[in-house]
Amino acid sequence: MATLDIKLKKANKVYKEGELVKGVICVDAGRSEIAHQGITLIMDGSVNLQLSAKSVGLFEAFYSSLKPLQLINYSLDIAKPGKLPSGRTEIPFEVPLKPKGNKELYETYHGVFVNIQYSLKAEMKRPLLAKDLQKSCEFIVEYSNKDAKEKALSKPVQFTISPETLTNVKEKQNVPKFKVKGKLETAVLCITKPLKGELVVEQCDTPIKSIEIQLVRVETCGCAEGYAKDATEIQNIQIADGNVCRGIPIPIFMIFPRLFTCPTLSTNNFKVDFEINIVIVFQDNHLVTENFPIKLTRF
Template sequence: MATVQIRLKKANKVYREGDMLKGVVAITSKGDLQHQGITLFVEGSVSLQLSAKSVGLFEAFYNSLKPIQLLDSSLELVKPGKIPGGTEIPFEFPLKPKQGKSLYETYHGVFVNIQYLVRCEVRRSLLAKDLVKQQEFIVQYKDPSLSQGLERKVVEFRVSPESLDNVKERESVPRFLVTGHLDSASCVITEPLTGELIVEHSAIPIKSIELQLIRVETCGCAEGYAKDATEIQNIQIAEGDVCRGLPIPIHMIFPRLFTCPTLATNNFKVEFEVNTVIVLQDDHLITENFPIKLTRF
Protein backbone atom coordinates (compact mmCIF):
# COMPACT_ATOMS: atom_id res chain seq x y z
CA MET A 1 0.00 0.00 0.00
CA ALA A 2 1.51 3.33 -1.10
CA THR A 3 0.47 6.78 0.12
CA VAL A 4 1.44 10.34 -0.71
CA GLN A 5 1.40 13.40 1.57
CA ILE A 6 2.03 17.10 0.97
CA ARG A 7 3.69 19.02 3.80
CA LEU A 8 4.00 22.78 3.42
CA LYS A 9 6.91 24.56 5.09
CA LYS A 10 4.64 27.16 6.70
CA ALA A 11 2.63 25.65 9.53
CA ASN A 12 -0.18 28.23 9.15
CA LYS A 13 -0.31 27.68 5.35
CA VAL A 14 -0.72 31.46 4.79
CA TYR A 15 0.93 32.96 1.69
CA ARG A 16 0.83 36.15 -0.33
CA GLU A 17 1.13 36.90 -4.02
CA GLY A 18 4.79 36.64 -5.04
CA ASP A 19 5.75 34.32 -2.16
CA MET A 20 7.47 30.98 -2.75
CA LEU A 21 5.25 27.99 -1.93
CA LYS A 22 7.72 25.57 -0.35
CA GLY A 23 7.29 22.08 1.03
CA VAL A 24 7.90 18.38 0.44
CA VAL A 25 5.98 15.53 -1.11
CA ALA A 26 6.40 12.46 1.10
CA ILE A 27 5.80 9.06 -0.52
CA THR A 28 5.42 5.99 1.67
CA SER A 29 5.47 2.40 0.38
CA LYS A 30 6.69 -1.00 1.59
CA GLY A 31 9.21 -1.32 -1.21
CA ASP A 32 10.34 0.52 -4.30
CA LEU A 33 7.51 2.31 -6.09
CA GLN A 34 7.31 2.05 -9.87
CA HIS A 35 5.64 5.11 -11.39
CA GLN A 36 4.99 6.93 -14.66
CA GLY A 37 5.93 10.38 -13.37
CA ILE A 38 5.23 12.58 -10.35
CA THR A 39 3.71 16.01 -11.04
CA LEU A 40 2.75 18.90 -8.80
CA PHE A 41 -0.15 21.21 -9.70
CA VAL A 42 -0.84 24.59 -8.09
CA GLU A 43 -4.34 25.90 -8.74
CA GLY A 44 -6.42 28.86 -7.64
CA SER A 45 -9.94 29.66 -8.79
CA VAL A 46 -13.13 31.57 -8.04
CA SER A 47 -16.23 29.35 -8.15
CA LEU A 48 -19.56 31.11 -8.65
CA GLN A 49 -23.06 29.72 -8.41
CA LEU A 50 -26.61 31.03 -8.38
CA SER A 51 -29.16 30.65 -5.63
CA ALA A 52 -32.31 28.69 -6.45
CA LYS A 53 -34.34 31.91 -6.79
CA SER A 54 -31.97 33.29 -9.44
CA VAL A 55 -31.61 30.23 -11.70
CA GLY A 56 -33.33 30.81 -15.04
CA LEU A 57 -33.51 34.59 -14.76
CA PHE A 58 -30.63 35.30 -17.13
CA GLU A 59 -29.22 32.88 -19.69
CA ALA A 60 -26.10 35.05 -19.82
CA PHE A 61 -25.36 34.06 -16.23
CA TYR A 62 -24.35 30.58 -17.24
CA ASN A 63 -21.43 31.86 -19.29
CA SER A 64 -20.27 34.27 -16.61
CA LEU A 65 -20.52 31.62 -13.90
CA LYS A 66 -17.71 29.48 -15.23
CA PRO A 67 -14.87 29.17 -12.68
CA ILE A 68 -12.38 32.04 -12.93
CA GLN A 69 -8.84 30.62 -12.99
CA LEU A 70 -6.42 32.78 -11.01
CA LEU A 71 -3.55 30.32 -10.74
CA ASP A 72 -2.93 27.26 -12.91
CA SER A 73 0.60 25.85 -13.09
CA SER A 74 2.30 22.46 -12.98
CA LEU A 75 5.78 21.21 -12.16
CA GLU A 76 7.25 17.79 -12.97
CA LEU A 77 8.95 16.62 -9.78
CA VAL A 78 10.23 13.21 -10.90
CA LYS A 79 10.42 11.63 -14.34
CA PRO A 80 8.99 8.10 -14.88
CA GLY A 81 10.97 5.40 -13.11
CA LYS A 82 11.31 3.86 -9.66
CA ILE A 83 11.73 5.49 -6.23
CA PRO A 84 12.37 3.90 -2.84
CA GLY A 85 9.68 3.92 -0.15
CA GLY A 86 9.96 6.79 2.31
CA THR A 87 11.17 9.26 -0.29
CA GLU A 88 10.66 12.99 0.38
CA ILE A 89 10.75 15.26 -2.67
CA PRO A 90 11.23 18.99 -1.92
CA PHE A 91 9.50 21.60 -4.07
CA GLU A 92 9.19 25.35 -4.31
CA PHE A 93 6.78 27.25 -6.49
CA PRO A 94 6.38 31.02 -7.09
CA LEU A 95 2.82 32.22 -6.50
CA LYS A 96 2.29 34.27 -9.64
CA PRO A 97 -1.23 34.72 -11.01
CA LYS A 98 -2.20 34.18 -14.62
CA GLN A 99 -1.58 37.16 -16.87
CA GLY A 100 -4.09 39.91 -16.27
CA LYS A 101 -5.32 38.35 -13.02
CA SER A 102 -4.72 38.99 -9.32
CA LEU A 103 -4.73 36.58 -6.40
CA TYR A 104 -7.83 37.36 -4.35
CA GLU A 105 -7.96 36.40 -0.69
CA THR A 106 -9.11 32.92 0.25
CA TYR A 107 -12.83 33.06 0.98
CA HIS A 108 -15.38 30.30 1.63
CA GLY A 109 -18.85 31.64 0.89
CA VAL A 110 -22.21 30.29 -0.23
CA PHE A 111 -22.36 31.61 -3.80
CA VAL A 112 -18.73 32.79 -4.14
CA ASN A 113 -15.81 30.54 -3.23
CA ILE A 114 -12.13 31.51 -3.64
CA GLN A 115 -9.80 28.58 -3.04
CA TYR A 116 -6.16 27.65 -3.63
CA LEU A 117 -4.89 24.08 -3.81
CA VAL A 118 -1.59 22.30 -4.31
CA ARG A 119 -2.12 18.80 -5.76
CA CYS A 120 0.34 15.97 -6.32
CA GLU A 121 -0.27 13.15 -8.78
CA VAL A 122 1.81 9.98 -8.87
CA ARG A 123 0.90 8.29 -12.16
CA ARG A 124 1.16 4.53 -12.20
CA SER A 125 0.68 1.66 -14.63
CA LEU A 126 -2.74 0.58 -15.87
CA LEU A 127 -2.98 -2.15 -13.23
CA ALA A 128 -2.27 0.20 -10.31
CA LYS A 129 -4.34 3.16 -9.19
CA ASP A 130 -2.79 6.64 -9.47
CA LEU A 131 -1.91 8.28 -6.16
CA VAL A 132 -3.45 11.75 -5.76
CA LYS A 133 -3.24 14.10 -2.77
CA GLN A 134 -4.25 17.75 -2.46
CA GLN A 135 -3.71 20.39 0.20
CA GLU A 136 -5.40 23.76 0.55
CA PHE A 137 -3.27 26.80 1.29
CA ILE A 138 -4.45 30.26 2.29
CA VAL A 139 -3.79 33.46 0.32
CA GLN A 140 -3.97 36.85 2.00
CA TYR A 141 -3.43 40.31 0.54
CA LYS A 142 0.08 41.69 0.63
CA ASP A 143 -0.58 45.17 -0.72
CA PRO A 144 -1.48 47.52 2.17
CA SER A 145 -2.92 50.05 -0.30
CA LEU A 146 -6.35 48.47 0.32
CA SER A 147 -6.33 50.05 3.75
CA GLN A 148 -5.14 53.45 2.58
CA GLY A 149 -7.80 56.05 3.07
CA LEU A 150 -9.48 53.95 5.75
CA GLU A 151 -11.75 56.40 7.51
CA ARG A 152 -12.59 55.45 11.05
CA LYS A 153 -15.73 57.49 11.66
CA VAL A 154 -18.07 56.72 14.53
CA VAL A 155 -21.49 55.62 13.22
CA GLU A 156 -24.26 56.83 15.52
CA PHE A 157 -27.69 55.20 15.45
CA ARG A 158 -31.09 55.91 16.97
CA VAL A 159 -33.79 53.30 16.47
CA SER A 160 -37.47 53.95 17.18
CA PRO A 161 -40.80 52.95 15.56
CA GLU A 162 -40.53 56.06 13.36
CA SER A 163 -37.11 55.03 12.01
CA LEU A 164 -38.13 51.52 10.95
CA ASP A 165 -38.51 50.73 7.25
CA ASN A 166 -41.12 48.47 5.66
CA VAL A 167 -43.60 48.84 8.51
CA LYS A 168 -47.22 49.02 7.32
CA GLU A 169 -48.94 49.66 10.66
CA ARG A 170 -46.62 51.76 12.74
CA GLU A 171 -49.25 52.11 15.46
CA SER A 172 -49.02 48.37 16.20
CA VAL A 173 -45.28 48.57 16.89
CA PRO A 174 -44.49 48.77 20.62
CA ARG A 175 -42.96 52.04 21.75
CA PHE A 176 -39.20 51.84 22.23
CA LEU A 177 -36.00 53.82 21.78
CA VAL A 178 -32.55 52.31 21.26
CA THR A 179 -29.45 54.43 20.74
CA GLY A 180 -25.77 53.65 20.36
CA HIS A 181 -22.85 53.68 17.97
CA LEU A 182 -20.34 51.60 16.07
CA ASP A 183 -16.76 52.79 16.52
CA SER A 184 -16.30 52.53 12.74
CA ALA A 185 -18.01 51.03 9.68
CA SER A 186 -14.58 50.63 8.04
CA CYS A 187 -12.98 47.69 9.79
CA VAL A 188 -9.62 45.94 9.75
CA ILE A 189 -10.42 42.24 9.36
CA THR A 190 -7.96 41.21 12.08
CA GLU A 191 -9.55 43.52 14.65
CA PRO A 192 -12.99 43.19 16.28
CA LEU A 193 -16.03 45.26 15.39
CA THR A 194 -16.77 47.39 18.46
CA GLY A 195 -19.32 49.89 19.73
CA GLU A 196 -22.13 50.08 22.25
CA LEU A 197 -25.91 49.93 22.42
CA ILE A 198 -28.26 51.52 24.97
CA VAL A 199 -31.93 50.65 25.50
CA GLU A 200 -33.41 54.00 26.54
CA HIS A 201 -36.94 52.69 27.02
CA SER A 202 -39.21 49.88 25.81
CA ALA A 203 -42.93 49.38 26.40
CA ILE A 204 -42.51 45.59 26.21
CA PRO A 205 -39.83 43.60 28.08
CA ILE A 206 -36.82 42.52 26.05
CA LYS A 207 -36.00 38.85 25.48
CA SER A 208 -32.63 39.07 23.75
CA ILE A 209 -30.22 41.38 21.91
CA GLU A 210 -28.15 39.84 19.11
CA LEU A 211 -25.49 40.83 16.61
CA GLN A 212 -25.59 39.28 13.12
CA LEU A 213 -22.79 39.27 10.57
CA ILE A 214 -24.15 39.09 7.03
CA ARG A 215 -22.34 38.44 3.75
CA VAL A 216 -23.83 39.91 0.58
CA GLU A 217 -22.62 37.98 -2.47
CA THR A 218 -23.33 39.25 -5.97
CA CYS A 219 -22.77 37.15 -9.11
CA GLY A 220 -23.44 38.08 -12.70
CA CYS A 221 -22.41 40.15 -15.68
CA ALA A 222 -23.51 43.20 -17.69
CA GLU A 223 -26.85 41.55 -18.50
CA GLY A 224 -27.84 41.29 -14.88
CA TYR A 225 -26.80 40.42 -11.36
CA ALA A 226 -28.04 38.02 -8.68
CA LYS A 227 -27.57 39.35 -5.16
CA ASP A 228 -27.98 37.15 -2.09
CA ALA A 229 -27.48 37.87 1.61
CA THR A 230 -26.72 35.04 4.04
CA GLU A 231 -25.84 34.95 7.72
CA ILE A 232 -22.26 34.11 8.72
CA GLN A 233 -22.63 34.23 12.48
CA ASN A 234 -25.01 35.39 15.18
CA ILE A 235 -23.84 36.25 18.69
CA GLN A 236 -25.96 37.22 21.67
CA ILE A 237 -24.73 40.34 23.43
CA ALA A 238 -27.52 40.54 26.03
CA GLU A 239 -30.19 38.25 27.44
CA GLY A 240 -33.38 39.15 29.24
CA ASP A 241 -34.93 42.52 30.01
CA VAL A 242 -31.76 44.62 30.25
CA CYS A 243 -31.41 47.70 32.43
CA ARG A 244 -32.51 50.90 30.73
CA GLY A 245 -29.81 53.47 30.03
CA LEU A 246 -27.01 50.93 30.55
CA PRO A 247 -24.36 50.83 27.75
CA ILE A 248 -24.08 47.28 26.33
CA PRO A 249 -20.76 46.66 24.57
CA ILE A 250 -20.77 45.51 20.95
CA HIS A 251 -17.83 43.22 20.23
CA MET A 252 -17.58 40.84 17.26
CA ILE A 253 -14.52 39.03 15.90
CA PHE A 254 -14.55 38.36 12.14
CA PRO A 255 -14.26 34.60 11.45
CA ARG A 256 -11.32 33.45 9.33
CA LEU A 257 -12.02 32.19 5.78
CA PHE A 258 -15.73 33.09 5.99
CA THR A 259 -14.84 36.77 5.68
CA CYS A 260 -12.36 38.56 3.44
CA PRO A 261 -11.59 42.18 2.56
CA THR A 262 -14.56 43.72 0.73
CA LEU A 263 -14.16 42.74 -2.92
CA ALA A 264 -15.75 44.04 -6.14
CA THR A 265 -14.92 42.74 -9.66
CA ASN A 266 -16.72 42.66 -13.01
CA ASN A 267 -18.25 39.24 -12.33
CA PHE A 268 -18.78 39.13 -8.60
CA LYS A 269 -18.78 41.10 -5.36
CA VAL A 270 -18.33 40.12 -1.72
CA GLU A 271 -19.67 42.68 0.75
CA PHE A 272 -20.60 42.59 4.43
CA GLU A 273 -23.24 44.00 6.74
CA VAL A 274 -23.98 43.91 10.47
CA ASN A 275 -27.46 43.73 11.96
CA THR A 276 -28.30 44.59 15.55
CA VAL A 277 -31.42 42.59 16.43
CA ILE A 278 -33.54 43.24 19.52
CA VAL A 279 -36.08 40.49 20.26
CA LEU A 280 -39.03 41.57 22.44
CA GLN A 281 -41.00 39.23 24.70
CA ASP A 282 -43.90 39.26 22.21
CA ASP A 283 -41.39 38.18 19.51
CA HIS A 284 -41.34 41.54 17.78
CA LEU A 285 -37.96 41.95 16.03
CA ILE A 286 -36.28 45.35 15.93
CA THR A 287 -33.43 45.38 13.43
CA GLU A 288 -30.91 48.04 12.44
CA ASN A 289 -28.64 47.34 9.45
CA PHE A 290 -25.10 48.69 8.96
CA PRO A 291 -23.10 48.12 5.75
CA ILE A 292 -19.43 47.70 6.71
CA LYS A 293 -16.23 47.67 4.72
CA LEU A 294 -13.52 45.15 5.58
CA THR A 295 -9.87 45.61 4.74
CA ARG A 296 -6.48 44.20 5.76
CA PHE A 297 -3.31 46.07 6.66
Protein backbone atom coordinates in the same frame (compact mmCIF):
# COMPACT_ATOMS: atom_id res chain seq x y z
CA MET B 1 -0.30 0.28 0.49
CA ALA B 2 1.50 3.36 -0.85
CA THR B 3 0.36 6.83 0.26
CA LEU B 4 0.98 10.36 -1.00
CA ASP B 5 0.93 13.58 1.05
CA ILE B 6 1.81 17.31 0.72
CA LYS B 7 3.51 19.13 3.62
CA LEU B 8 3.91 22.92 3.44
CA LYS B 9 6.81 24.64 5.22
CA LYS B 10 4.53 27.31 6.70
CA ALA B 11 2.39 25.85 9.49
CA ASN B 12 -0.34 28.49 9.02
CA LYS B 13 -0.40 27.98 5.21
CA VAL B 14 -0.76 31.76 4.64
CA TYR B 15 1.04 33.26 1.62
CA LYS B 16 1.19 36.59 -0.20
CA GLU B 17 1.52 37.25 -3.93
CA GLY B 18 5.12 36.91 -5.10
CA GLU B 19 6.17 34.57 -2.28
CA LEU B 20 7.47 31.05 -2.88
CA VAL B 21 5.15 28.27 -1.75
CA LYS B 22 7.62 25.73 -0.36
CA GLY B 23 7.12 22.23 0.93
CA VAL B 24 7.70 18.53 0.30
CA ILE B 25 5.75 15.77 -1.38
CA CYS B 26 5.89 12.72 0.89
CA VAL B 27 5.58 9.25 -0.62
CA ASP B 28 5.31 6.31 1.76
CA ALA B 29 5.99 3.20 -0.35
CA GLY B 30 5.47 0.70 2.45
CA ARG B 31 7.71 -2.35 2.72
CA SER B 32 8.74 -2.66 -0.93
CA GLU B 33 9.84 -0.28 -3.67
CA ILE B 34 7.17 1.04 -6.06
CA ALA B 35 7.28 1.88 -9.73
CA HIS B 36 5.62 5.08 -10.99
CA GLN B 37 5.18 6.91 -14.28
CA GLY B 38 5.94 10.39 -13.01
CA ILE B 39 4.91 12.73 -10.17
CA THR B 40 3.35 16.11 -10.99
CA LEU B 41 2.33 19.06 -8.84
CA ILE B 42 -0.45 21.45 -9.90
CA MET B 43 -1.03 24.85 -8.30
CA ASP B 44 -4.56 26.07 -8.86
CA GLY B 45 -6.38 29.24 -7.87
CA SER B 46 -9.91 30.09 -8.98
CA VAL B 47 -13.07 32.03 -8.21
CA ASN B 48 -16.16 29.81 -8.37
CA LEU B 49 -19.48 31.61 -8.82
CA GLN B 50 -22.96 30.18 -8.59
CA LEU B 51 -26.50 31.50 -8.48
CA SER B 52 -28.99 30.91 -5.70
CA ALA B 53 -32.07 28.81 -6.48
CA LYS B 54 -34.27 31.93 -6.64
CA SER B 55 -31.97 33.59 -9.19
CA VAL B 56 -31.47 30.72 -11.64
CA GLY B 57 -34.84 31.15 -13.34
CA LEU B 58 -34.49 34.93 -13.56
CA PHE B 59 -31.02 34.89 -15.07
CA GLU B 60 -30.86 31.77 -17.23
CA ALA B 61 -29.45 33.93 -20.04
CA PHE B 62 -26.12 34.33 -18.28
CA TYR B 63 -26.18 31.20 -16.11
CA SER B 64 -23.77 29.50 -18.49
CA SER B 65 -21.38 32.49 -18.33
CA LEU B 66 -20.74 31.96 -14.62
CA LYS B 67 -17.70 29.83 -15.33
CA PRO B 68 -14.88 29.65 -12.78
CA LEU B 69 -12.38 32.49 -13.10
CA GLN B 70 -8.92 30.95 -13.27
CA LEU B 71 -6.38 33.03 -11.33
CA ILE B 72 -3.45 30.57 -11.18
CA ASN B 73 -2.74 27.32 -13.00
CA TYR B 74 0.79 25.86 -12.95
CA SER B 75 1.86 22.29 -13.53
CA LEU B 76 5.32 21.06 -12.48
CA ASP B 77 7.03 17.73 -13.12
CA ILE B 78 8.39 16.77 -9.71
CA ALA B 79 9.82 13.36 -10.62
CA LYS B 80 10.36 11.50 -13.89
CA PRO B 81 9.08 7.91 -14.34
CA GLY B 82 11.08 5.43 -12.28
CA LYS B 83 11.05 3.66 -8.92
CA LEU B 84 10.94 4.84 -5.33
CA PRO B 85 12.57 2.84 -2.51
CA SER B 86 10.64 1.25 0.33
CA GLY B 87 9.75 3.46 3.27
CA ARG B 88 9.26 7.24 3.17
CA THR B 89 10.62 9.52 0.43
CA GLU B 90 10.40 13.34 0.64
CA ILE B 91 10.68 15.37 -2.58
CA PRO B 92 11.07 19.15 -2.00
CA PHE B 93 9.32 21.72 -4.19
CA GLU B 94 8.87 25.48 -4.43
CA VAL B 95 6.36 27.30 -6.64
CA PRO B 96 6.12 31.11 -7.07
CA LEU B 97 2.70 32.50 -6.16
CA LYS B 98 2.00 34.56 -9.27
CA PRO B 99 -1.28 35.10 -11.16
CA LYS B 100 -1.92 34.14 -14.78
CA GLY B 101 -1.18 36.98 -17.21
CA ASN B 102 -2.36 40.34 -15.88
CA LYS B 103 -4.92 38.88 -13.50
CA GLU B 104 -5.11 39.86 -9.83
CA LEU B 105 -4.95 37.50 -6.86
CA TYR B 106 -7.86 37.92 -4.44
CA GLU B 107 -7.84 36.82 -0.82
CA THR B 108 -9.03 33.32 0.08
CA TYR B 109 -12.76 33.43 0.85
CA HIS B 110 -15.32 30.67 1.46
CA GLY B 111 -18.76 32.06 0.69
CA VAL B 112 -22.11 30.65 -0.40
CA PHE B 113 -22.29 32.01 -3.96
CA VAL B 114 -18.67 33.23 -4.31
CA ASN B 115 -15.72 30.96 -3.47
CA ILE B 116 -12.06 32.00 -3.83
CA GLN B 117 -9.75 29.05 -3.25
CA TYR B 118 -6.11 28.15 -3.82
CA SER B 119 -4.78 24.61 -3.73
CA LEU B 120 -1.86 22.32 -4.53
CA LYS B 121 -2.56 18.91 -6.02
CA ALA B 122 0.07 16.17 -6.22
CA GLU B 123 -0.48 13.22 -8.53
CA MET B 124 1.61 10.08 -8.95
CA LYS B 125 0.83 8.06 -12.08
CA ARG B 126 1.10 4.32 -11.55
CA PRO B 127 1.63 1.47 -14.05
CA LEU B 128 -1.29 -0.56 -15.38
CA LEU B 129 -3.60 -2.15 -12.76
CA ALA B 130 -2.16 0.03 -9.97
CA LYS B 131 -4.28 2.94 -8.78
CA ASP B 132 -2.92 6.48 -9.33
CA LEU B 133 -2.21 8.37 -6.08
CA GLN B 134 -3.55 11.90 -5.55
CA LYS B 135 -3.51 14.42 -2.71
CA SER B 136 -4.85 17.99 -2.48
CA CYS B 137 -3.91 20.69 0.00
CA GLU B 138 -5.52 24.13 0.33
CA PHE B 139 -3.40 27.15 1.20
CA ILE B 140 -4.51 30.68 2.09
CA VAL B 141 -3.72 33.87 0.17
CA GLU B 142 -3.76 37.29 1.87
CA TYR B 143 -2.98 40.74 0.51
CA SER B 144 0.42 42.25 1.22
CA ASN B 145 0.86 45.88 2.24
CA LYS B 146 1.46 46.97 -1.36
CA ASP B 147 -1.86 45.36 -2.44
CA ALA B 148 -3.90 47.32 0.10
CA LYS B 149 -6.58 49.26 -1.78
CA GLU B 150 -7.70 51.13 1.32
CA LYS B 151 -6.58 51.33 4.93
CA ALA B 152 -8.97 51.23 7.86
CA LEU B 153 -9.62 54.84 8.82
CA SER B 154 -11.88 55.61 11.74
CA LYS B 155 -15.44 56.31 10.60
CA PRO B 156 -17.66 56.28 13.72
CA VAL B 157 -21.39 55.48 13.36
CA GLN B 158 -23.92 56.92 15.83
CA PHE B 159 -27.38 55.35 15.65
CA THR B 160 -30.86 55.58 17.11
CA ILE B 161 -33.39 52.77 16.64
CA SER B 162 -37.07 53.53 17.25
CA PRO B 163 -40.37 52.80 15.46
CA GLU B 164 -39.86 56.00 13.42
CA THR B 165 -36.44 54.93 12.10
CA LEU B 166 -37.52 51.45 10.95
CA THR B 167 -37.74 51.12 7.16
CA ASN B 168 -38.53 47.41 6.84
CA VAL B 169 -41.77 47.45 8.89
CA LYS B 170 -45.11 48.04 7.15
CA GLU B 171 -47.43 48.45 10.16
CA LYS B 172 -45.46 50.69 12.48
CA GLN B 173 -48.48 51.19 14.75
CA ASN B 174 -48.13 47.55 15.86
CA VAL B 175 -44.51 48.05 16.94
CA PRO B 176 -44.17 48.77 20.69
CA LYS B 177 -42.74 52.12 21.69
CA PHE B 178 -38.99 51.82 22.23
CA LYS B 179 -35.79 53.78 21.80
CA VAL B 180 -32.28 52.36 21.53
CA LYS B 181 -29.23 54.57 21.07
CA GLY B 182 -25.68 53.50 20.41
CA LYS B 183 -22.52 53.72 18.37
CA LEU B 184 -20.12 51.60 16.34
CA GLU B 185 -16.49 52.69 16.74
CA THR B 186 -16.00 52.59 12.96
CA ALA B 187 -17.71 51.35 9.79
CA VAL B 188 -14.34 50.79 8.03
CA LEU B 189 -12.58 47.96 9.83
CA CYS B 190 -9.33 46.05 9.63
CA ILE B 191 -10.35 42.40 9.23
CA THR B 192 -7.93 41.27 11.97
CA LYS B 193 -9.45 43.61 14.57
CA PRO B 194 -12.85 43.24 16.26
CA LEU B 195 -15.98 45.29 15.64
CA LYS B 196 -16.58 47.37 18.78
CA GLY B 197 -19.31 49.64 20.02
CA GLU B 198 -22.14 49.88 22.52
CA LEU B 199 -25.89 50.39 22.74
CA VAL B 200 -28.28 51.64 25.42
CA VAL B 201 -31.97 50.74 25.72
CA GLU B 202 -33.42 54.11 26.79
CA GLN B 203 -37.09 53.12 26.66
CA CYS B 204 -39.18 50.06 25.77
CA ASP B 205 -42.87 49.53 26.57
CA THR B 206 -42.72 45.75 26.16
CA PRO B 207 -40.27 43.25 27.74
CA ILE B 208 -37.18 42.41 25.68
CA LYS B 209 -36.21 38.77 25.17
CA SER B 210 -32.84 39.16 23.44
CA ILE B 211 -30.51 41.58 21.62
CA GLU B 212 -28.26 40.13 18.92
CA ILE B 213 -25.58 41.22 16.45
CA GLN B 214 -25.57 39.50 13.05
CA LEU B 215 -22.73 39.54 10.53
CA VAL B 216 -24.07 39.24 6.98
CA ARG B 217 -22.27 38.75 3.65
CA VAL B 218 -23.82 40.22 0.51
CA GLU B 219 -22.56 38.35 -2.57
CA THR B 220 -23.27 39.66 -6.07
CA CYS B 221 -22.63 37.52 -9.18
CA GLY B 222 -23.27 38.51 -12.77
CA CYS B 223 -22.19 40.13 -16.00
CA ALA B 224 -23.59 42.54 -18.61
CA GLU B 225 -26.90 40.62 -18.82
CA GLY B 226 -27.74 41.17 -15.15
CA TYR B 227 -26.71 40.66 -11.55
CA ALA B 228 -27.94 38.34 -8.81
CA LYS B 229 -27.49 39.64 -5.26
CA ASP B 230 -27.89 37.42 -2.18
CA ALA B 231 -27.41 38.12 1.52
CA THR B 232 -26.61 35.27 3.93
CA GLU B 233 -25.80 35.23 7.63
CA ILE B 234 -22.24 34.37 8.68
CA GLN B 235 -22.59 34.51 12.44
CA ASN B 236 -25.00 35.67 15.15
CA ILE B 237 -23.82 36.80 18.59
CA GLN B 238 -26.22 37.43 21.46
CA ILE B 239 -25.09 40.51 23.40
CA ALA B 240 -28.02 40.71 25.86
CA ASP B 241 -30.40 38.13 27.29
CA GLY B 242 -33.75 38.96 28.88
CA ASN B 243 -35.40 42.27 29.71
CA VAL B 244 -32.25 44.40 30.01
CA CYS B 245 -31.97 47.33 32.40
CA ARG B 246 -32.77 50.67 30.81
CA GLY B 247 -30.04 53.30 30.51
CA ILE B 248 -27.07 50.92 30.94
CA PRO B 249 -24.51 50.62 28.09
CA ILE B 250 -24.28 47.13 26.56
CA PRO B 251 -20.94 46.45 24.83
CA ILE B 252 -20.78 45.29 21.19
CA PHE B 253 -17.79 43.07 20.35
CA MET B 254 -17.43 40.80 17.33
CA ILE B 255 -14.38 39.03 15.85
CA PHE B 256 -14.47 38.33 12.10
CA PRO B 257 -14.13 34.61 11.19
CA ARG B 258 -11.11 34.24 8.88
CA LEU B 259 -12.26 32.07 5.97
CA PHE B 260 -15.86 33.36 5.88
CA THR B 261 -14.84 37.01 5.54
CA CYS B 262 -12.35 38.85 3.33
CA PRO B 263 -11.58 42.48 2.53
CA THR B 264 -14.59 44.05 0.76
CA LEU B 265 -14.22 43.15 -2.91
CA SER B 266 -15.68 44.59 -6.12
CA THR B 267 -14.82 43.27 -9.63
CA ASN B 268 -16.54 43.18 -13.03
CA ASN B 269 -17.93 39.69 -12.38
CA PHE B 270 -18.66 39.61 -8.67
CA LYS B 271 -18.76 41.59 -5.44
CA VAL B 272 -18.43 40.65 -1.78
CA ASP B 273 -19.79 43.17 0.76
CA PHE B 274 -20.55 42.91 4.47
CA GLU B 275 -23.24 44.29 6.76
CA ILE B 276 -24.04 44.30 10.46
CA ASN B 277 -27.61 43.81 11.72
CA ILE B 278 -28.67 44.82 15.23
CA VAL B 279 -31.67 42.63 16.11
CA ILE B 280 -33.99 43.32 19.06
CA VAL B 281 -36.27 40.37 19.89
CA PHE B 282 -39.31 41.16 22.07
CA GLN B 283 -40.91 38.74 24.56
CA ASP B 284 -43.67 37.82 22.09
CA ASN B 285 -40.92 36.78 19.58
CA HIS B 286 -41.56 39.77 17.30
CA LEU B 287 -38.30 41.41 16.28
CA VAL B 288 -36.95 44.60 14.73
CA THR B 289 -33.70 44.89 12.76
CA GLU B 290 -31.45 47.83 11.94
CA ASN B 291 -28.87 47.38 9.18
CA PHE B 292 -25.39 48.96 8.90
CA PRO B 293 -23.13 48.44 5.84
CA ILE B 294 -19.47 48.03 6.83
CA LYS B 295 -16.24 47.92 4.84
CA LEU B 296 -13.47 45.43 5.63
CA THR B 297 -9.80 46.03 4.78
CA ARG B 298 -6.62 44.00 5.38
CA PHE B 299 -4.64 46.87 6.95
